Amino acid sequence: MASPYSEKVMDHFRNPRNVGEIANPDGIGKVGNPVCGDIMEMYIKVKDNVITDVKFKTFGCGAAIATSSMATELIKGKTIEEALNLTNKAVAEALDGLPPIKMHCSVLAEDAVKGAIDDYLKKTTGKGLPGWKPRNEEIHEHGH
């Protein structure tokens, strides 16, 4: 049966990696809103500048769940700097692509990672990611 999604997307949708919450996270990223139909929360544990654990919870479509899952896999065990280099395109490519209408889900996943790191930096250094804010809202406005 032809699906709008790749096998990789369906694999991550069927068996999402790192679902859940972390009890005392070092950072939490919350992006999206219920009006648009997608919400992601990402929790990270950081030790010696390395993301030692990451979990997510997502309200959303198949692509939203798969991109969250893939993003957690791509940043687990990585340094903060490496995780900050994760782009939405890289998440989509790691999933063997997404339908064009679903690309905003990968943006949400990237932003959830950045949001969690922003929160972590605020807690540890008192300053968040310079100039960063979630892009989701403006993308959805363009969509209308």
Next chain:
Amino acid sequence: MKRIYLDYAATTPTHSDVFAAMEPYFGEKFGNPSSIHSFGRETRSAVEKAREQVAALISAKPEEIVFTSGGTESNNFALNGIAEINKTKGNHLITSRIEHPAVLEPCQHLEKQGFVVTYLPVDKDGLINSDDVKKAITDKTILVSIMMANNEIGVIEPIEEINRVIKDKLEKQGQKIYFHVDAVQAFGAIPIDVNKLGMDLLSCSGHKLYGPKGVGALYIRKGTRIAAFMRGGHQEKNRRASTENVPGLVGFGKACELALRELDSRVEHLTGLRDKLIKGLLDKIPETQLNGHPTRRLPNNVNVSVRYIEGESMLLNLDMEGIAASTGSACTSGTLDPSHVLLAIGLPHEIAHGSVRFTLGRLTTQEDIDHVLDVFPKIVEKLRAMSPLYKKGGK
């Protein structure tokens, strides 16, 4: 894995008797119904028989049936045809916010041409109030277009009452307002009598009642002033030029004949299964609501919103279990907005995104419903465990 099809509102499988009736018209019976020789006469009589079969299902006269390519065309034909020829009488149309896009988009197009359209609201169950129709009528109103049953939430609109309001206007003030009813979902699903209900125009489609795709009809009450939909031939009394889709029409006619014969038993079968599914879903899954009126709804329609999770992810999980359903979530529509129908009944966006529609059919069994009731709660549980909204909603 056994596949369970619960998307009959999208389309239905062609009935085997329908297919059998159509088959000769792909082969030896190929004549053009407009030809005067025996080949043409053979297909002409087949088309006229189909017209009688379609008319009989809604108690219309055969000459009041104009064949089209389907429900969308019938709606476009009705709206554009009435607006064009009656524009000297007025430029105001009335419809509702929950119509199918095949009504809403032609209305929006007419607005660009200078027509004014009133989009009536509905209540929380999806019902249109006939008083609202009455209040919306102005001396410029030429057409009211209201669907008989909604394709998403199955609600059956008070067509007879709305017709009364419109006919009152004619009787008391001499103002003729045409009444069009999009009956694509209701046709063959519930009893329809055009004389009792009183509409001037009614749209229907073949593939929603076990007929073939690509055929439909517009019922046009005798005496209705309407412009032709297509020009270039004398077919359908010059109202819709084009060589007839003979096999399709034969199949459509047969499907109507079967629907007429089996209507009562289909309604009874489906209503039982529908109510079992609704009750089962609401009992087994906490924080789930039925969308649309609980009883004034199509016998085959179940539409629920499951809180804290999103429709497409439910559909994908159901599909993995072989169950075919549909959703009003944005994610499958190609836009980012959820269904206009669910928003019109007042659902907040997040609950509209969490809707699933199951539409049942003549081949649906008790076992199918049992299977859905077994599988679906587990899917909901799995997705809720993943949802950041669930913990906040609390149990």
